Amino acid sequence: MPIPSELTPITYRLLEALDGLTHGVFTRHGGVSLPPYDTLNTAWTNGDRPEHVNENLLRVKRFLGFDHLVSSPQVHGTEIQVVDESVLETRDPGRPFVPAPPGDALVTRLPGVGLMIKIADCQAVFLVDPEKRVAANVHCGWRGSVKEILPKTVRFLKERFGCDPRRMVAAVSPSLGPCCAEFVNHRRELPPSFLPFRTAPNFFDFWAISRRQLMDAGLLPQRIEIAGRCTVCEAQDFFSYRRERITGRMAAVVGWRRKN
Numbered sequence: 001m002p003i004p005s006e007l008t009p010i011t012y013r014l015l016e017a018l019d020g021l022t023h024g025v026f027t028r029h030g031g032v033s034l035p036p037y038d039t040l041n042t043a044w045t046n047g048d049r050p051e052h053v054n055e056n057l058l059r060v061k062r063f064l065g066f067d068h069l070v071s072s073p074q075v076h077g078t079e080i081q082v083v084d085e086s087v088l089e090t091r092d093p094g095r096p097f098v099p100a101p102p103g104d105a106l107v108t109r110l111p112g113v114g115l116m117i118k119i120a121d122c123q124a125v126f127l128v129d130p131e132k133r134v135a136a137n138v139h140c141g142w143r144g145s146v147k148e149i150l151p152k153t154v155r156f157l158k159e160r161f162g163c164d165p166r167r168m169v170a171a172v173s174p175s176l177g178p179c180c181a182e183f184v185n186h187r188r189e190l191p192p193s194f195l196p197f198r199t200a201p202n203f204f205d206f207w208a209i210s211r212r213q214l215m216d217a218g219l220l221p222q223r224i225e226i227a228g229r230c231t232v233c234e235a236q237d238f239f240s241y242r243r244e245r246i247t248g249r250m251a252a253v254v255g256w257r258r259k260n
């Protein structure tokens, strides 16, 4: 199959149905970075050339039509950053994105703002309350699953913005699949509560773990969509840290469209 030269984001049926929302999980295609970051790498902490990353980010921003792309340094913790006017005031017009303080969950109600999580095997989980017009984007690797960043973010949205979990829609990005999630040290790294999600002696289904955590936090199963594509298996379309070690990061972006 020829490699696409265009941006080819993955979208979710449940989110496409929401009025005013824009989203996409970009594949590795459509950017300018050279191997091993080929081509749509959106992170510069991995050794790629900054001018290539800048161009890639501009393409993502333009494709989705956001005024601002906001991204935090991701630290595999549970810090939640609310993106409001005060965050946007820190922007440098010469840069294609606005840096928020370090954290692994971004939340906003502002139109025209795209929340970006960068991934290569970790999950980016979009959480949206269509009635309160709140969007969140959560970086959830296995450490995030262990630290329960998903239920923590749902609780935060409930307390801060009055979101009702039963109304919320969640979407889980392409990420480490049950086929490749081997944890030989799982007795040390993962809690016993993950054992029911074992698919083979050392393999775990983190997609099912996220679904369970979201449902325990009050989301309805029919409002959770899982892309179900493994970043390790699909080298043609996805960067994978497990597969490559030195590689790019894909952008997962969600936000409210600017009102015209």
Ligand SMILES: [Zn+2]
Pocket (backbone or CB within 6 Å): 176, 177, 178, 179, 180, 230, 231, 232, 233
């Ligand atoms: Zn796989």
